[in-house]
Amino acid sequence: MRILLVEDEDEMASALSAVLKSYDMLADRATSLMEAAEIMLAGAYDAILLDRNLPDGDGISLIPKLRAKAIPTPVIVLTARGQLSDRVTGLDTGADDYLAKPFAVEELLARLRAVWRRAADLQPDIVRLGRLSFNLNHCEAEVDGQLLELPRRELLVLQTLMRRMGRTVVRSSLEAAVYSLDEEVQSNALDTHVSRLRRKLTEAGAGVEIHGIRGVGYLLRAAS
CATH class of the missing domain: 1.10.10.10 (Winged helix-like DNA-binding domain superfamily/Winged helix DNA-binding domain)
Structure with a gap:
């Protein structure tokens, strides 16, 4: 599986990348909305892990742009904004899931498996x-x-x-x-x-x- 990690904090990005690679997932990283948009157009991903607090804006603003270009890649928002209103906003914007920091690695992996299963239902096994x-x-x-x-x-x-x-x-x-x-x-x-x-x-x-x-x-x- 190939994952795009959109995260500007080096320590968090390094830790997540190491976990994903330990489960045989290819992990690419973007540090801004602009970089993420460019990378998405250049390659195909099985899922996107998306932070909200990015240097050039709110991460969830990327989701409508992806859908407008018919890019259906599942998006899991990872953020320190864990209030109910924040989760509702993220899901209403088009995120497939929303996980507040800090979180357990096991929960992240379970949520990745869940979005993959839902995506797999739309195509033949x-x-x-x-x-x-x-x-x-x-x-x-x-x-x-x-x-x-x-x-x-x-x-x-x-x-x-x-x-x-x-x-x-x-x-x-x-x-x-x-x-x-x-x-x-x-x-x-x-x-x-x-x-x-x-x-x-x-x-x-x-x-x-x-x-x-x-x-x-x-x-x-x-x-x-």
């Missing part, structure tokens, strides 16, 4: 192509019912391609799905993951093909 099936919620691939063992980054590449099978996925979208913003990525790293994934799918008889679109990205379709 499993998508199929050829003899390959992919569970989007659990990030697991099977060929003819047999689990296909893949490293995490290759699974993330495959997940992104399966979500848009039959359509070209640009390199920037694939890289955003696989790497966090603070990672240094070599120019050929994505191509290496795709090459290894392509070989494993062929060896497993998945009945799918990954086609490279020169200068653009990759496309997944049923084998001809």
Whole structure:
């Protein structure tokens, strides 16, 4: 899972990022409304953890802007403003959940799971192509019912391609799905993951093909 953490306090951001990464979640950070808006347009996220007290305004003002651009990413507001009126305002503005600071890590993780479940209800759990099936919620691939063992980054590449099978996925979208913003990525790293994934799918008889679109990205379709 990929999380955007919008938090300007360094200590809080570092602690939350460490927790998320310990649960195998990619965590990117924005420190302002402007930065968050730019990052959201550049990459796809499974959830946003949003502080209200940001240097350039109230964090919840970001939510209507995201919805106006048809970005449905679930938003959990994390804030020291815990009064009932504050929670009502946040939820009425479009937040999916509201958690007052300080909070227990276990509660945050439970609320993340809850918003993911609600989002998952709007899309199929499993998508199929050829003899390959992919569970989007659990990030697991099977060929003819047999689990296909893949490293995490290759699974993330495959997940992104399966979500848009039959359509070209640009390199920037694939890289955003696989790497966090603070990672240094070599120019050929994505191509290496795709090459290894392509070989494993062929060896497993998945009945799918990954086609490279020169200068653009990759496309997944049923084998001809």
